[in-house]
Amino acid sequence: MGFFVEVLLSGLMAGVLYSLVALGFVLIFKASGVFNFAQGAMVLFAALTFVRLLDILKDSFAPITLSLIITIAMMVMLAMAIERLVLRPLVNQPGISLFMATLGIAYFLDGFGQTLWGSDIYTLDIGIPKGSIFILESVFDGGVLVAKEDLVATVIAGLLVVTLAIFFQKTRIGRALRAVADDHQAAQSIGIPLNYIWVIVWTVAGLVALVAGVIWGSKLGVQFSLSLIALKALPVLILGGFESVLGAVIGGLIIGAGEKLSEIYIGPYVGGGIEYWFAYMLALGFLMFRPQGLFGEVHIDRV
């Protein structure tokens, strides 16, 4: 029983990390209706910039803070460039063209990040405690083993979700973002400048990507395969619904737990390695019952 809880907890925490990446997707889809396939590349780019700046600035007086500020500035500039060069020319195109354009952005960012900063694997160390601890020793015999990094990641992700929730609900810009997410034309007609809003959304998604990149990077090391994390976050998206922050969180938990549990309990019978596609199949199963994800907006076809 203790082993089950251990697997479940580690799955839930892995799921939290997936939710972090999925959050970026959701933010952009909610506000600009674009399925941003470049989110993974943005995670990689942010992490790469941060880790290399840490290296370059390590002898200055506040390396982490400085690198953070410069990386945030770069993500802002990236958001502005994307809005100007990609979103504005493609403003009324069907969703699939925009999706293809974000695929193009992903390729571009991959190449650009590696041109700027090189393509080695970099270790990221900003003081997140590593190692494992035993918890719940009184409930289960011997306690349950959890990794400290995962605990820290869960706390950070929770803080991020709460911050985003406050941002969306309480601030003026958050209200404007929600208005744009509801209806672009209506928002424009009451005077909300769409272009600024898109820059803000892509910046916030870039910051979420930075947090995700830092956490994943300290777990795995900053390397090219970080952009493939996006592919793992997609089942989270389709399970939770493309437009829902809550869906990203809960979907992440379900997918994370499901993946780990299936790998441990079903994996040995079918040759192992099923965690790559199990998440997708799980999400597909949910979709058959609720075609727009658990918390997604129901799409109403008017004929």
Next chain:
Amino acid sequence: MFYREAGQFKTSYKADQAVFPIFQDRIFVAIWLFLGFIVVPMLANEYVFRAIFIPVIIMALAAIGLNLLVGYCGQVSLGSGAFMAVGAYAAYNFMIRIPELNPLICFLLGGLSATVVGVIFGIPSLRIKGFYLAVATLALQFFTDWTFSRIDWFTNYTPSGSIAVQPVEVWGFVFDSPIRKYLLCLTVLVIFTVIAKNLVRGRIGRAWMATRDMDVAAEIIGIRPIYAKLSAFAVSSFFIGVAGALWAFVHLGSWEPLAFDINLSFSILFMVIIGGLGSIVGGMLGATFITLLPLFLNQLPIWLGINMSTAMVSHLEYMIFGGLIIFFLAVEPLGLARIWQITKEKLRLWPFPH
């Protein structure tokens, strides 16, 4: 001046419904066929066949197949790499387990296996739409990646997990030289293009296009969605499966499951979008563009005389590729087929401006 319909009167319904009603169009197609079947084999060298013509032709077949699904029926599918893999592995298994079968029949059987898989994985499309369907088809992609790497029966228990095949041999005629491979692929492409063109002009094609435009309305006027969507998946996966079998046997010669991964799916989707959704010619143009672009980008630093490391070249290639995709989508969102259409319209008026 030259490209006029004036004076071409049709005297029967059959003539009126021809695929190329304008006489100049027929001459144009005849010239291309002449160039393709007779001129190119005489003039091209081996490298050009291997690196340019054969991949472009096979990818054109795959792109036409995916266009039938995405462009004509509107179901976004990111699983085309998986269909190619199924076609290739199925053809391989048929070929080695039933040695009496003609290899061409094995290719068709590979396509049929891809059809079965396509219909099964097309069933979610009856419930799910849009991007949800696109991500759901990724499930197929990853599932086939795993299946062909883990289940050893498909690779006939080879220790390395990769498969190597002999050149295709049909009734003693061995397709080992590049010219023969090229002619084989070109013949297959021409036959399948004719099939595709006639499908989209017929009842099935119209059912697909109605489903694409507004599937609820199509259902109301009597087009059964199960029939339209699953037939699109079936035909499209047949085309892509045959293309996969050709890709593996004729172009690659030896392959492993990673040869059909998600990057291949994205390439084929790029070809369809850049070439133009909903257009047979577009599939071919897109395939040419996307296949030739990396080759071109690879050679560019050499032509410009700039010395840079191969890693830098490949990074720049990514950047330019991504940038070109965005540029292309912004400039002509309807793809190369639209540019071709505009050219034809201007040709009709030439030399007059309007």
